[in-house]
Amino acid sequence: MSGNAAIELKNITKVFGSIVANKDVCLTVNRGEILSILGENGSGKTTLMNMISGIYFPDHGQIFIDGEEVVIRSPKDAFKYKIGMIHQHFKLVDVFSATENIILGLEKKGKYNLKAAAAEVKSISEKYGFEIDPMKKIHEMSVSEKQTVEIIKVLFRGADILILDEPTAVLTPQETQKLFKILRRMRDDGKAIIIITHKLHEVLSLSDRVSVLRKGEYIGTVNTAETDEAQLTEMMVGKKISLNIDRSEPKELEERLVVTGLDCINREGVKVLDNVSFTAYSGELLGIAGIAGSGQRELLEAIAGLQSLNEGSIIYHDPKTGKEENLRNKTPRQIRDLGVRLSFVPEDRLGMGLVGSMDIIDNMMLRSYRKGKSMFLERKAPKDLAMQIIEDLSVVTPGATTPVRQLSGGNVQKVLVGREISSSPTVLMAAYPVRGLDINSSYLIYNLLNEQKEKGAAVIFVGEDLDVLIELCDRILVIGSGSVAGIVDARNTTKEEIGLLMTKSKTSEKEE
Amino acid sequence: MIAAFIHRAVMQGIPLLFGSTGEIITEKAGHLNLGIPGIMYVGGISGVIGAFFYEQSLNGAPLNGFLAVMIPLLSSLLGSLLMGLIYSFLTVTLRANQNVTGLALTTFGVGVGNFFGGSLIKLVDTDMPSITLTKTSAFFSKTLPFADELGWFGEVFLSYSFLAYAAIIIALISSYVLKKTRVGLNIRAIGENPATADAAGINVERYKYLSTCIGSMIAGLGGLYYVMDYATGIWSNDGFGDRGWLAIALVIFAVWRPNISIIGSILFGALFIVHNYIENLSMSDQELFKMAPYVVTLIVLIAISMRDKKENQPPASLGISYFREDR
Numbered sequence: 001m002s003g004n005a006a007i008e009l010k011n012i013t014k015v016f017g018s019i020v021a022n023k024d025v026c027l028t029v030n031r032g033e034i035l036s037i038l039g040e041n042g043s044g045k046t047t048l049m050n051m052i053s054g055i056y057f058p059d060h061g062q063i064f065i066d067g068e069e070v071v072i073r074s075p076k077d078a079f080k081y082k083i084g085m086i087h088q089h090f091k092l093v094d095v096f097s098a099t100e101n102i103i104l105g106l107e108k109k110g111k112y113n114l115k116a117a118a119a120e121v122k123s124i125s126e127k128y129g130f131e132i133d134p135m136k137k138i139h140e141m142s143v144s145e146k147q148t149v150e151i152i153k154v155l156f157r158g159a160d161i162l163i164l165d166e167p168t169a170v171l172t173p174q175e176t177q178k179l180f181k182i183l184r185r186m187r188d189d190g191k192a193i194i195i196i197t198h199k200l201h202e203v204l205s206l207s208d209r210v211s212v213l214r215k216g217e218y219i220g221t222v223n224t225a226e227t228d229e230a231q232l233t234e235m236m237v238g239k240k241i242s243l244n245i246d247r248s249e250p251k252e253l254e255e256r257l258v259v260t261g262l263d264c265i266n267r268e269g270v271k272v273l274d275n276v277s278f279t280a281y282s283g284e285l286l287g288i289a290g291i292a293g294s295g296q297r298e299l300l301e302a303i304a305g306l307q308s309l310n311e312g313s314i315i316y317h318d319p320k321t322g323k324e325e326n327l328r329n330k331t332p333r334q335i336r337d338l339g340v341r342l343s344f345v346p347e348d349r350l351g352m353g354l355v356g357s358m359d360i361i362d363n364m365m366l367r368s369y370r371k372g373k374s375m376f377l378e379r380k381a382p383k384d385l386a387m388q389i390i391e392d393l394s395v396v397t398p399g400a401t402t403p404v405r406q407l408s409g410g411n412v413q414k415v416l417v418g419r420e421i422s423s424s425p426t427v428l429m430a431a432y433p434v435r436g437l438d439i440n441s442s443y444l445i446y447n448l449l450n451e452q453k454e455k456g457a458a459v460i461f462v463g464e465d466l467d468v469l470i471e472l473c474d475r476i477l478v479i480g481s482g483s484v485a486g487i488v489d490a491r492n493t494t495k496e497e498i499g500l501l502m503t504k505s506k507t508s509e510k511e512e
Numbered sequence: 513m514i515a516a517f518i519h520r521a522v523m524q525g526i527p528l529l530f531g532s533t534g535e536i537i538t539e540k541a542g543h544l545n546l547g548i549p550g551i552m553y554v555g556g557i558s559g560v561i562g563a564f565f566y567e568q569s570l571n572g573a574p575l576n577g578f579l580a581v582m583i584p585l586l587s588s589l590l591g592s593l594l595m596g597l598i599y600s601f602l603t604v605t606l607r608a609n610q611n612v613t614g615l616a617l618t619t620f621g622v623g624v625g626n627f628f629g630g631s632l633i634k635l636v637d638t639d640m641p642s643i644t645l646t647k648t649s650a651f652f653s654k655t656l657p658f659a660d661e662l663g664w665f666g667e668v669f670l671s672y673s674f675l676a677y678a679a680i681i682i683a684l685i686s687s688y689v690l691k692k693t694r695v696g697l698n699i700r701a702i703g704e705n706p707a708t709a710d711a712a713g714i715n716v717e718r719y720k721y722l723s724t725c726i727g728s729m730i731a732g733l734g735g736l737y738y739v740m741d742y743a744t745g746i747w748s749n750d751g752f753g754d755r756g757w758l759a760i761a762l763v764i765f766a767v768w769r770p771n772i773s774i775i776g777s778i779l780f781g782a783l784f785i786v787h788n789y790i791e792n793l794s795m796s797d798q799e800l801f802k803m804a805p806y807v808v809t810l811i812v813l814i815a816i817s818m819r820d821k822k823e824n825q826p827p828a829s830l831g832i833s834y835f836r837e838d839r
Binding site (some may be wrong): 075079091094096100103104105106107112139 | 694697704713825
């Protein structure tokens with residue numbers, strides 16, 4: 001097999017701080033082959049590919065190209081070895097034409113000739129079956145056309161090892177089929193193609209072999225023809241690990257938030273929420289699982305009053321008065337004025353949650369500044385609250401007047417969660433609250449969420465680690481491509497069941 | 513009468529054209545240099561310093577034509593290059609806020625100009641609050657030889673000094689380079705999306721330094737032209753007025769295209785002096801007329817915003833520092 005291996009990785013390891021992003025990863029890609037790299041979010045797929053394309057440099061391990069060991073220190077080196085990466089986020093200049101983008105940065109001898117370049121772009125397109133107008137401006141293009149420009153860009157530079165980072169995430173099913181046809185044609189042309197994805201059905205329909213990563217570790221490679229969804233899912237999510245998270249039985253269940261038929265179309269015209277319905281009960285911890293970007297963010301933001309909806313209702317049942325209020329399309333302030341004690345720990349801690357350059361006390365005041373009566377700031381109460389949070393959650397900080405940006409990620413999160421639960425919420429929503437946190441901080445956050453649940457709040461927890469979701473939550477809502485793929489009882493489910501629900505998108509159902 | 517008006521309008525417009533061409537080159541690389549008024553001022557005073565010491569060194573003997581032009585020209589370029597280097601070091605290397613840096617540089621440049629202006633005035637020991645460099649100016653304001661013989665045609669098209677023609681040629685060359693060459697493509701890519709340019713292997717910092725410094729030097733020539741030709745070699749402190757800000761306004765008017773800037777500068781020049789050509793204007797009406805260039809700029813801004821054509825918008829990352837590790 002090593003005879004025609006285009007690129008071979010041996011024991012590649014990459015560590016960011018205390019987090020091991022890749023550990024002893026070995027991979028081989030042959031010419032004339034499509035290799036899929038499969039893994040959950042945070043399994044280290046993109047980090048690995050960034051090392052091949054020169055953006056990161058591995059801490060350990062070797063890379064061989066055509067049997068010879070190489071050192072790739074920059075994207076320029078990668079070009080030299082004919083490696084081309086198509087990033088998930090396009091690197092294109094909006095006001096330039098396709099051709100201008102394609103030749104940008106090329107140091108060709110001779111006269112700058114846009115027409116000749118355009119002709120060459122055209123001939124590459126014809127060879128592989130792209131449909132593109134070389135003179136069209138990027139900002140006039142659809143997402144799929146932009147992706148085409150990115151692919152032609154690397155082909156124009158003579159790449160014969162192509163890496164595509166989740167190329168289908170932004171495409172419609174028809175566009176995906178078109179892309180696959182082109183990729184197969186390139187494979188038949190002798191190119192080595194690596195495609196990163198977490199969509200199982202795409203892996204099965206497109207690739208020749210599949211390599212699986214899980215939490216940075218290389219699990220194995222199988223031939224696509226000899227595998228099926230169940231085996232791949234198991235490789236991807238792994239065996240169940242016991243985490244020993246304290247979980248209390250839910251009690252005094254009461255309907256708190258009844259969500260029915262939410263539809264949301266975002267600014268790009270993509271339907272990000274599709275008929276989402278569920279009920280969150282008081283005294284219960286509802287988990288939300290799903291591939292990143294399946295609509296979790298929009299769902300939480302819709303409930304918090306930050307995202308306008310096209311359809312549906314969000315009915316809040318007030319535990320004191322028993323009144324029902326529809327929160328749909330209300331602003332956060334209107335929601336608060338209704339007496340709804342809703343707390344939201346957003347994914348983007350220092351963007352939406354806290355103001356990085358302000359100190360802990362000022363950040364407390366962001367939530368309570370309207371309580372003040374005089375025209376001057378009342379700093380006593382927020383200061384007490386800040387001190388209390390620092391003590392109760394053992395926040396490591398020089399003092400309450402330290403800008404939160406200077407705290408470590410875990411401590412920032414403690415400040416944010418501490419503030420959000422200080423108002424004794426009836427609904428508490430947390431999006432990826434333990435992302436980037438160490439074990440101890442994570443457990444502290446889990447316990448805080450549990451505590452709120454025991455106090456009778458309806459807790460909604462969006463997580464990415466299935467082990468945690470299964471051990472922490474009472475029920476788990478699985479979301480896929482903006483719609484509810486299923487709601488399972490966390491005590492009687494398996495990672496495989498959730499994994500299959502997560503990856504079974506609507507498009508795959510239609511194809512079958 | 514009309515020919516004379518156009519002649520004066522062009523004379524007024526040339527410093528603005530230098531300033532705006534320089535600013536466009538800088539802005540195309542993503543740097544909003546609000547230090548242009550200061551840089552033009554320094555360009556002016558540097559030329560004056562060079563000319564002053566050359567004239568003094570001769571003790572009244574006739575000037576050598578070549579040196580009389582080259583010494584002020586080179587010292588002017590050097591002065592504005594230094595200003596450009598200060599700006600690029602602060603905003604490119606240290607990633608300081610561009611607006612604050614630019615405004616500080618303008619204040620600094622005017623201060624430098626006035627300081628040296630005042631010092632030179634002291635050296636010559638006169639009662640006049642200005643420096644007179646008529647001899648040098650004579651070389652700078654030489655027009656084309658047959659301008660006087662061709663009537664209105666000569667007056668409108670041929671009656672300017674070499675710096676005026678240089679301004680137009682520089683603007684045309686800048687237009688061509690920005691639009692039609694690889695260097696221009698790289699500069700524009702940096703101004704639009706430096707991360708993309710960086711990923712494509714373009715040396716972002718080097719291009720930013722280059723375009724800022726070259727832009728500053730071109731803008732500085734505007735100051736030199738103003739003193740040596742327009743003001744006939746007489747430097748008086750603060751005489752340069754608002755021209756630097758007009759040059760920046762002109763960039764918007766020209767929708768970041770040096771070739772449109774040529775027409776724009778003459779129009780701005782005309783608007784700037786039109787009150788002198790309308791009879792019986794009261795003082796307050798004159799001030800109203802002086803607002804005209806800014807009003808026109810505002811209208812253009814509104815128009816391009818409303819038409820919302822991507823190509824006419826400012827470079828997308830104008831004013832934003834680029835730091836590779838920011839993700």
